[in-house]
Amino acid sequence: MNIYVLVKRTFDTEEKIVVSGGKIQEDGAEFIINPYDEYAIEEAIQKRDALGGKVTVVTIGGEDAEKQLRTALAMGADEAVLINTEDDLDELDQYSSAYILAEYLKDKEVDLILAGNVAIDGGSGQVGPRLADLLGINYVTTITSLEIDGTNVKIVRDIEGDSEVLETTLPLLVTAQQGLNEPRYPSLPGIMKAKKKPLEELELDDLDIDEDDVEVKVETVEIYLPPQKAAGRVLDGELQAQVKELVNLLHTEAKVI
Amino acid sequence: MTNIIKGGSFLVEEVDINRVITPEDFTDEQKMIAKTTEEYVANEVLPVVENLENHEFEHSVRLLKTAGELGLLAADVPEEYEGLELDKISSALIAEKMSVAGGFSITHGAHVGIGSLPIVLFGNHEQKSKYLPKLASGELIAAYALTEPGSGSDALGAKTTAKLNAAGTHYVLNGEKQWITNAGFADVFVVYAKIDGDKFSAFIVERSYPGVSVGPEEKKMGIKSSSTRTLILEDAEVPVENLLGEVGRGHIIAFNILNIGRYKLGVGTVGGSKRAFELAVQYANQRKQFNTPISSFNLTKEKLATMASHIYASESLNYRTVGYFEDRLSQLSAEEQKDGKAIAGAVAEYAIECSIAKVFGSETLDYVADEAVQLHGGYGFMAEYEVERIYRDSRINRIFEGTNEINRMIVPGTFMKKALKGELPLLQVAQNLQSELLMMMPEEVGDEPLAQELYLVKNAKKIAVLAAGAAAQRFGVKLEAEQEVLVNIANIANQLYAMESAVIRTQKAIERDGAEKAAQKLLYTQIFCQEAFAEIEKEAKDTLLASVEGDAGRMTLSALRKLTRNNPYNLITKKREAADKLIEAEKYIV
Numbered sequence: 146m147n148i149y150v151l152v153k154r155t156f157d158t159e160e161k162i163v164v165s166g167g168k169i170q171e172d173g174a175e176f177i178i179n180p181y182d183e184y185a186i187e188e189a190i191q192k193r194d195a196l197g198g199k200v201t202v203v204t205i206g207g208e209d210a211e212k213q214l215r216t217a218l219a220m221g222a223d224e225a226v227l228i229n230t231e232d233d234l235d236e237l238d239q240y241s242s243a244y245i246l247a248e249y250l251k252d253k254e255v256d257l258i259l260a261g262n263v264a265i266d267g268g269s270g271q272v273g274p275r276l277a278d279l280l281g282i283n284y285v286t287t288i289t290s291l292e293i294d295g296t297n298v299k300i301v302r303d304i305e306g307d308s309e310v311l312e313t314t315l316p317l318l319v320t321a322q323q324g325l326n327e328p329r330y331p332s333l334p335g336i337m338k339a340k341k342k343p344l345e346e347l348e349l350d351d352l353d354i355d356e357d358d359v360e361v362k363v364e365t366v367e368i369y370l371p372p373q374k375a376a377g378r379v380l381d382g383e384l385q386a387q388v389k390e391l392v393n394l395l396h397t398e399a400k401v402i
Numbered sequence: 403m404t405n406i407i408k409g410g411s412f413l414v415e416e417v418d419i420n421r422v423i424t425p426e427d428f429t430d431e432q433k434m435i436a437k438t439t440e441e442y443v444a445n446e447v448l449p450v451v452e453n454l455e456n457h458e459f460e461h462s463v464r465l466l467k468t469a470g471e472l473g474l475l476a477a478d479v480p481e482e483y484e485g486l487e488l489d490k491i492s493s494a495l496i497a498e499k500m501s502v503a504g505g506f507s508i509t510h511g512a513h514v515g516i517g518s519l520p521i522v523l524f525g526n527h528e529q530k531s532k533y534l535p536k537l538a539s540g541e542l543i544a545a546y547a548l549t550e551p552g553s554g555s556d557a558l559g560a561k562t563t564a565k566l567n568a569a570g571t572h573y574v575l576n577g578e579k580q581w582i583t584n585a586g587f588a589d590v591f592v593v594y595a596k597i598d599g600d601k602f603s604a605f606i607v608e609r610s611y612p613g614v615s616v617g618p619e620e621k622k623m624g625i626k627s628s629s630t631r632t633l634i635l636e637d638a639e640v641p642v643e644n645l646l647g648e649v650g651r652g653h654i655i656a657f658n659i660l661n662i663g664r665y666k667l668g669v670g671t672v673g674g675s676k677r678a679f680e681l682a683v684q685y686a687n688q689r690k691q692f693n694t695p696i697s698s699f700n701l702t703k704e705k706l707a708t709m710a711s712h713i714y715a716s717e718s719l720n721y722r723t724v725g726y727f728e729d730r731l732s733q734l735s736a737e738e739q740k741d742g743k744a745i746a747g748a749v750a751e752y753a754i755e756c757s758i759a760k761v762f763g764s765e766t767l768d769y770v771a772d773e774a775v776q777l778h779g780g781y782g783f784m785a786e787y788e789v790e791r792i793y794r795d796s797r798i799n800r801i802f803e804g805t806n807e808i809n810r811m812i813v814p815g816t817f818m819k820k821a822l823k824g825e826l827p828l829l830q831v832a833q834n835l836q837s838e839l840l841m842m843m844p845e846e847v848g849d850e851p852l853a854q855e856l857y858l859v860k861n862a863k864k865i866a867v868l869a870a871g872a873a874a875q876r877f878g879v880k881l882e883a884e885q886e887v888l889v890n891i892a893n894i895a896n897q898l899y900a901m902e903s904a905v906i907r908t909q910k911a912i913e914r915d916g917a918e919k920a921a922q923k924l925l926y927t928q929i930f931c932q933e934a935f936a937e938i939e940k941e942a943k944d945t946l947l948a949s950v951e952g953d954a955g956r957m958t959l960s961a962l963r964k965l966t967r968n969n970p971y972n973l974i975t976k977k978r979e980a981a982d983k984l985i986e987a988e989k990y991i992v
């Protein structure tokens with residue numbers, strides 16, 4: 146079974162976001178594998194261990210993303226591919242990312258592609274579905290369980306707190322939701338082995354992609370931090386009066402009703 | 403061609419800064435190993451800390467097995483015996499990150515360090531094959547039994563005896579070993595006993611051997627998550643093949659294991675200090691008094707900046723020391739790597755640095771833990787706050803692995819021995835200093851980054867030689883009895899090693915990233931060096947007053963005044979600046 150996992154390097158969830166000059170400051174920040182992608186990696190490793198085959202982790206980014214790929218290799222992935230766009234592109238969006246990945250995968254034998262449900266930075270959740278569309282294969286998002294029997298696949302997906310059970314077939318792209326599994330952390334033997342595993346680096350040229358083909362379609366107008374959360378307020382008095390006041394505040398102050 | 407950095411040479415010589423390892427030199431792999439350890443502690447250990455503190459040691463055994471699966475017990479075990487044979491930096495990072503687990507880190511450290519290392523370093527092939535794979539996986543748990551009710555610091559005064567039985571098959575051991583970490587569940591003990599009452603030797607003793615038992619669990623002030631009991635040996639039968647090393651050479655094992663234990667303890671305290679600091683600064687940001695977060699008060703800032711600058715110095719000197727081991731051990735041939743004696747020689751080389759790492763690390767942790775409680779106010783005194791446990795857990799570090807007093811004596815003692823043997827050029831340096839002091843003129847110190855600190859380090863070295871030289875001249879071989887003076891000199895060495903380590907680290911960072919990116923490191927270095935230098939001045943003055951009298955005394959004191967002349971900063975502004983960054987980050991940052 147040929148399994149590919151799409152991985153993104155993102156800000157550490159514990160990092161404080163600093164916006165200056167209309168941009169998020171990356172200086173000195175810690176980076177991690179997008180947490181939802183970790184579920185995808187873990188699932189891929191478990192499926193490979195059960196069914197045989199190979200797990201390849203793929204990312205688009207700069208030289209720095211090598212560290213996240215090495216971590217995925219240390220967790221147990223077999224090979225890694227870094228599509229390095231550092232020198233060619235200033236920006237990436239959902240469209241261009243999916244396009245590049247599709248160009249990379251189009252002549253590969255692919256049984257299963259796993260990705261995170263969303264990346265915690267951009268949060269679009271689009272790259273996976275767009276890629277499946279470009280490759281002309283089925284996709285299921287926000288999955289919490291994956292069973293494979295031959296080419297038949299049974300999936301449970303999270304639908305806003307409820308569950309939906311689906312059946313489909315390989316080849317397939319799925320995106321992982323929290324609850325799919327408990328991602329392992331790299332063991333020390335895994336870390337030692339990772340440095341000997343293949344990590345291929347490609348550029349747009351290697352994929353015969355012209356820079357014009359991957360011009361971004363999303364224009365970022367403004368980046369700003371969410372407003373500071375104000376302190377809460379506890380209402381008191383008669384219950385009836387409290388309800389009245391609450392309705393009034395929701396109407397006049399919060400302006401939500 | 404080997405090129406060895408001599409232990410203790412920092413007192414008399416310049417060091418090539420490119421051979422000093424700093425945390426900024428860690429490889430991605432080493433960082434990944436550190437992260438796995440952090441995640442292991444956060445996900446596996448911390449959720450059961452309450453249980454561990456209540457002595458539910460089935461968790462300790464289970465946790466050690468999980469650690470074994472992750473490879474966290476195999477760092478120092480050779481590949482030949484199913485270990486990972488990692489570099490010493492990786493092994494130290496595991497110890498640092500593990501320390502956040504509190505008492506469980508003592509369980510882990512006793513197993514992988516003093517418990518397993520005697521077999522790693524001094525075991526023969528059969529012993530290694532039998533025990534190391536299982537110790538590396540966590541299938542067997544190790545403990546180390548040296549201390550006795552009547553012999554602590556005086557380890558060689560042990561009363562436990564061993565006698566070969568008539569058939570010549572077993573040694574029969576009798577005695578009691580006290581305060582044995584992991585004794586509640588360990589399978590294998592490294593035990594010291596005197597064969598025929600006089601030949602101090604080491605043995606591998608299995609729990610299941612006839613005559614081996616343990617006493618009840620001790621009630622301790624801190625590190626309650628670790629098991630501590632007496633190991634009782636009543637006609638315990640130990641097979642002859644379990645003699646570790648040679649008959650009567652147990653002290654070689656004991657002293658080398660102590661050295662390793664000391665530097666490992668040092669790096670552990672770095673992790674503990676960082677955790678205590680993090681709790682303190684987070685609390686200071688949350689806690690409001692007079693409608694203001696207490697972190698905005700200048701006195702809070704003063705505390706935070708001083709704490710962080712000490713942690714910076716401790717971290718720098720601890721990893722510098724670990725780096726020396728890595729440097730030295732990587733120069734051993736494959737043959738020597740397997741030879742316990744060659745490794746022991748390498749370890750013994752840095753006895754001075756190991757003692758300083760232990761003393762400086764444990765005192766930094768105690769100081770930071772104390773201030774962290776203080777910043778918590780009354781809440782810090784309440785058991786539901788983690789900082790309360792850290793405060794209690796910290797205290798033992800100044801006592802075990804050789805008290806800080808014993809370790810202080812080791813520093814000048816070892817230094818003088820090395821100088822007498824001609825390994826360190828003390829005499830020559832002292833003579834040069836004599837003539838230099840006669841015509842010494844005040845030096846202009848530049849205003850580029852670190853100029854002042856490099857000047858202070860340079861003069862601190864001269865002060866160390868001046869003080870040690872004066873004491874040696876006055877007391878000669880009787881210096882050993884002048885313990886107060888020995889401690890003065892040790893304190894000079896401690897502060898000097900810390901200052902120089904911080905300076906070198908910052909120097910390397912500036913060379914690599916420029917002064918702007920190294921701003922926080924520079925502030926720590928300036929703060930630390932100025933305060934450490936003031937302490938060096940005081941300790942040197944005490945030494946000179948005790949060592950030189952009359953006109954000669956006045957002349958030496960005036961030499962000291964020349965050497966301590968400098969233009970100090972207003973540290974208040976430096977500390978406020980450093981603290982602002984720490985308050986923003988809510989943790990120790992560099």
